[in-house]
Amino acid sequence: MDNVPPDDTIICRCSDVTRAELRAWIAHGLTSMDELKRLTRITMGPCQGRTCRHLVMQELAAVTGQPLEELTPSSFRQPLKGITLGAVADWVAKEKQEKEV
């Protein structure tokens, strides 16, 4: 996003999203975790949102005045922990082999 004031407080360390950028998007009219996630990539990095999800929700609650417990968290998507394409492919190959035996 353009014209975001400098801020060295990083909210999402996977995607380097600062608190100032997050607040700029909230000021732009985004009211939910899901919207913020899609426009800034927060919670979508390798940590799967483990680090930032709660920080983002706290920010959203603080800025918009919505109670934290009334905010809907963004979807939790599989896989719960990063896994390589190769590891899954090897699992598929092993299953095929076992079927043949």
Added chain:
Amino acid sequence: MKQQAEVVIIGGGVVGCSIAYHLAQNGMKDVVLLERSYHASGSTGRCGAGVRQQWGTELNCRLAQGSCRDFETLREDLDYIADIEFKQGGYLLVAYTPQQVEQFKLNVALQNSLGIASRFCTPREAQEIVPHLNIEPLMAATFYHRDGHANPFHVTQAYADAAKRLGVEINLYTTVTAILTAKGKVTGVRTDQGDIACRVVVNAAGGQAKLIADMAGVEIPTISERHQILVTEPVDAFQGPMVMSFHHNTYCQQTPHGSFIMGLGDPREPQGQEIRSSWQFLKDMSDKITAMLPPLRNLRIVRQWAGLYHMTPDKSPILGSAPELEGFEMALGFSGHGFMISPMVARLMAAHILTLTHPDLDILQRLTVERFTRGDLIIEPSVV
């Protein structure tokens, strides 16, 4: 929320928002857009984010070509506050059977005749374009360097912001419950937030468009079907083009952000509104993509999701008026490629609704729903 408007658009995805923008841009500012959730929460935000001009029908080629021109300057034209992450790294389409090779030759000839400078490649040439491509079983490929990627969330937001500045009223978290009609004409829209009187309704509801058409009693020959995608962690850029195979029903592209987005069309997928992810997809996708692009083995999958393709019998969209209900306009049935052609679709829909002239309006006239009763199908052979 307004209680009256000239035009009500149903759907806050890229199609609805871009139509709203072009209507307002052409002077029609009394427009209300309704979205049951948030922008791009449906098919737009779940799509593969590709922008391709290498199509197999004249109409799709022209829609994609005009749209790509729009994407090239969209951020400046819409005066948007963020990057739309537009990238032109090309599309490499790969063929594995003699029939696919023949189809590709036809496609390239068609594309070239329309000014899309795609080219036919040998497997060796394909490997020069994507060095890590496994060309073992490959017979041929086609490449166009101006195809690419754009971020669907930002493109939608860009159109929505610009439409709003021109006076369009956008109501998120507002669900349509009925289309109001009298004597064969649209008279309004009922929502969970109240009624809006209007003479024109635009159905741009993506995967839910059939449900909206049903509310209006308008028949459309479409079905919704789940398609799934996964994305990896971001890494340094090493794959310029989208690699797409109609044989494996897969596509895979590295985004400007560094992540790889990949999807797979499963012919066993039943029709319906299911949008949960499956383990089967994770397995099929990993199996196929590591065979096709072996170095991707080392990338970590961080997320998978699913969305709906809204399919027509010929896999081309349905645009324009419903014959049985005056004032009911349609931009739906995009069959998995709505995002990439939305800029042009919006221009044509706005021209059609406002009865303006447009040099490409023949495209819309040939994509009306009447083509199915006439038997005049526009069969798109190149869909994943």
